[in-house]
Amino acid sequence: MKDFLKSNSVKFFLSTVFIVVLLSVFTSSIESNLLSSTVNSVTYPLSKVTAAATGDEDMTYAELLAEYEALKEENAQLRTQLVDYYDTLTENTRLWKFYDLKKEHPEYTLVPSVVLRKDSNDEFYSFTLDKGTTSDIAVGDPVVSENGLIGWVNEVDLTTCKVVTILSPQTSVGAIDSKSQDTGIITGSALYCDENLTTFTKLSAEHKVKAGDIITSTGISGLYPKGLIIGEVTDICYDTYNTSYYAVVKPYVDIRELKDLAIITDYTGQGEVLIKNGTGTQ
Numbered sequence: 120m121k122d123f124l125k126s127n128s129v130k131f132f133l134s135t136v137f138i139v140v141l142l143s144v145f146t147s148s149i150e151s152n153l154l155s156s157t158v159n160s161v162t163y164p165l166s167k168v169t170a171a172a173t174g175d176e177d178m179t180y181a182e183l184l185a186e187y188e189a190l191k192e193e194n195a196q197l198r199t200q201l202v203d204y205y206d207t208l209t210e211n212t213r214l215w216k217f218y219d220l221k222k223e224h225p226e227y228t229l230v231p232s233v234v235l236r237k238d239s240n241d242e243f244y245s246f247t248l249d250k251g252t253t254s255d256i257a258v259g260d261p262v263v264s265e266n267g268l269i270g271w272v273n274e275v276d277l278t279t280c281k282v283v284t285i286l287s288p289q290t291s292v293g294a295i296d297s298k299s300q301d302t303g304i305i306t307g308s309a310l311y312c313d314e315n316l317t318t319f320t321k322l323s324a325e326h327k328v329k330a331g332d333i334i335t336s337t338g339i340s341g342l343y344p345k346g347l348i349i350g351e352v353t354d355i356c357y358d359t360y361n362t363s364y365y366a367v368v369k370p371y372v373d374i375r376e377l378k379d380l381a382i383i384t385d386y387t388g389q390g391e392v393l394i395k396n397g398t399g400t401q
Contacts, residue, residue, distance in 0.1 A: 217265055217381050228385035230254050234378050235279060243287035243312050244375050250382060251278040259342060261383045266371035267348035268336060269380060284374050286312040293337040294319055294349055299327035302337060305349055315373050319366040328352060328366050344386045
């Protein structure tokens, strides 16, 4: 038996199997099937040849088959480890996009997420993310890109959540002009949502808001952290129906074409005003 294992035909056979299995680790499922077929086509005739050389066909084939099955199991384990590695790498890449935000606000707990689908029935561009209660996501959590506030979690289940954007009239965010210090409310409008614009409403008649000013969240309500960038003023308008001024605001990202986002699940001051006021509404 020892002489058999040292024979050139057996060495060649085992080397062939080993190389084919290694290659299959780095191929797609389609390529893997092709390689699997190749292994079968190579092992069977070679096993016949080597078995014939020793005069013990049944035992030799059984040993080789056992070795092949062991290599297949190891191959499957390596594939699983490779998938886990890529999942971790992707998650880290997504989190890295929010490095500056996390550095500026270390008190934020950020959960990277991906847009699974967009709500085609919602004209204000709501969408569903791939994180839910198993990731500590809750209704009301702010959703951000690396460039600022995108919206808030409206519905949540175990593994997904629905997000209402700042382009929607459902959204109501206390906001401030970082230059003039005028305060107001960010809310969406059917007049502007298709242009990726929202509105800064409830401005006083004496406001000093101008085009180019940056609008951020006030954090007063306890629903959003203070200082989240919302966008830049593009125009000042007058609402004749409400007899009040408002500013048109352009977010620093196209909310209609989003992919990688983060959900803020915890931050300093979260819910404090709501607790004091005994309310959970915006």
